[in-house]
Amino acid sequence: MNTTEEFSKLNNPSHYQFESVDCYLCGEDDNEFLLVGEEDLTGKEGEFQYVTCKSCGLAYQNPRVAPEQIKDFYDSEYIAHRKKKDWGVLTPLYEKAMSKHDRDKDKLISKYVKLNSNSKVLDIGCAVGTFLLHLKDKYNCKISGVDFKDDLSFPRFNEIDFHCGLLYEQENIEENSYDLITMWHFLEHCYSPMESLKKARTLLNDGGKLIIEVPRLDSLSYKIFKEKWPGVQAPQHTVMFDKEHFVSMAEKAGFKVTKYLPYGAFPPYFYLFAGAYFKIFGKGMDLDKVLAPYFIGQLIMKPFLLFENKLNLAMQTIVCEKA
Numbered sequence: 001m002n003t004t005e006e007f008s009k010l011n012n013p014s015h016y017q018f019e020s021v022d023c024y025l026c027g028e029d030d031n032e033f034l035l036v037g038e039e040d041l042t043g044k045e046g047e048f049q050y051v052t053c054k055s056c057g058l059a060y061q062n063p064r065v066a067p068e069q070i071k072d073f074y075d076s077e078y079i080a081h082r083k084k085k086d087w088g089v090l091t092p093l094y095e096k097a098m099s100k101h102d103r104d105k106d107k108l109i110s111k112y113v114k115l116n117s118n119s120k121v122l123d124i125g126c127a128v129g130t131f132l133l134h135l136k137d138k139y140n141c142k143i144s145g146v147d148f149k150d151d152l153s154f155p156r157f158n159e160i161d162f163h164c165g166l167l168y169e170q171e172n173i174e175e176n177s178y179d180l181i182t183m184w185h186f187l188e189h190c191y192s193p194m195e196s197l198k199k200a201r202t203l204l205n206d207g208g209k210l211i212i213e214v215p216r217l218d219s220l221s222y223k224i225f226k227e228k229w230p231g232v233q234a235p236q237h238t239v240m241f242d243k244e245h246f247v248s249m250a251e252k253a254g255f256k257v258t259k260y261l262p263y264g265a266f267p268p269y270f271y272l273f274a275g276a277y278f279k280i281f282g283k284g285m286d287l288d289k290v291l292a293p294y295f296i297g298q299l300i301m302k303p304f305l306l307f308e309n310k311l312n313l314a315m316q317t318i319v320c321e322k323a
C-alpha cells in the first residue's frame with residue numbers, strides 16, 4: 001500500500017487542506033509510511049502522516065497541511081508565544097524557567113561566539129524576542145529578529161529590528177552582515193528548510209556562525225515514545241531530523257558543520273514529561289493542571305538530569321560556518 005492510500009484513511013475534518021511534498025533534502029517523491037502524529041499539546045483535531053524518503057531516509061510530514069492553514073495551529077496557546085499569565089503561586093517558578101531558557105541559550109552560544117557592542121545577531125523564529133533582549137542587555141549587541149507572527153504589544157519588542165514574514169522572502173535584511181544567526185526550534189517547522197538555510201548563509205558575514213537547535217529523532221525519548229514523542233508536534237513540525245540528515249542538510253546548503261552537540265538549550269525533561277503525559281492521558285495537555293507535577297517531577301529527576309548533555313535525550317545543536 002502506498003502512503004497516499006494510507007493517508008486517505010486518516011481522520012481529518014473536511015476543511016483541512018493538504019498538499020503532497022517532495023523530500024526537502026533530495027527532492028525525490030518516493031517514500032514509505034513512518035507514523036501518524038496528532039496535535040498532542042493542544043488536543044486539536046486531526047491525524048497527520050509522517051513518511052521516510054526511500055531515497056535519502058529523511059523523515060517528514062507528507063502530505064503536509066497547506067501553508068494558508070498552518071497559521072491556525074499556532075494560536076495563542078502555543079508555548080513559545082505564550083505571554084505572561086497568572087499561574088498563582090507557581091508564577092515565579094514558571095517565569096524563572098522561561099528566563100533560564102534564554103540564559104541557557106546564551107551559555108551555549110557563548111562557547112562559540114564572543115559577542116560585544118559591535119556584534120550583530122539575528123534570531124530566526126524569534127517569537128516575543130526575550131532571547132534577543134537578554135543578549136542586548138548583556139553584550140549591548142545589535143539585535144534583529146524574524147518571525148511570521150508579530151507580537152508588537154510585548155514589552156520592549158520595539159527594541160528589536162524586527163522583520164515579519166518568512167525568512168527566505170525577506171528583502172530588507174542586510175546581507176553579509178551578521179556575526180551570529182540563531183535558529184532555536186525553527187528549522188523543523190519550516191516549509192522550505194533548504195531555502196531558509198541558503199538565505200541565512202547570505203546574511204552571515206565571513207567568519208560568522210549559524211547555530212541551529214532541533215529535536216533529535218535518533219534520541220532516547222523518541223525510542224520510548226514513538227508517535228507520542230513531543231518532537232513529532234504535528235502538524236507544526238514538517239521535518240524530523242536525525243543527526244545524519246540534520247548535518248547533511250546544513251552541508252548541502254553550503255555550510256561547514258564545525259561542532260555537533262547531542263543536546264541543546266531546550267530542557268529535555270520537557271520531552272520526557274510531555275511524552276509520558278501524552279502516552280498515558282492522550283492528547284490535549286492542560287498546562288494549568290500539569291505545572292505543579294511538572295516542577296515536582298523535575299526535582300525528583302534532578303540527579304539523572306545532571307548528566308542530560310551526555311545521554312542523547314531529545315535535542316541536538318550544530319554550529320556552522322560558511323563552507
Ligand SMILES: [Zn+2]
Pocket residue numbers: 023024025026027028053054055056057058
Ligand atoms: Zn530524500
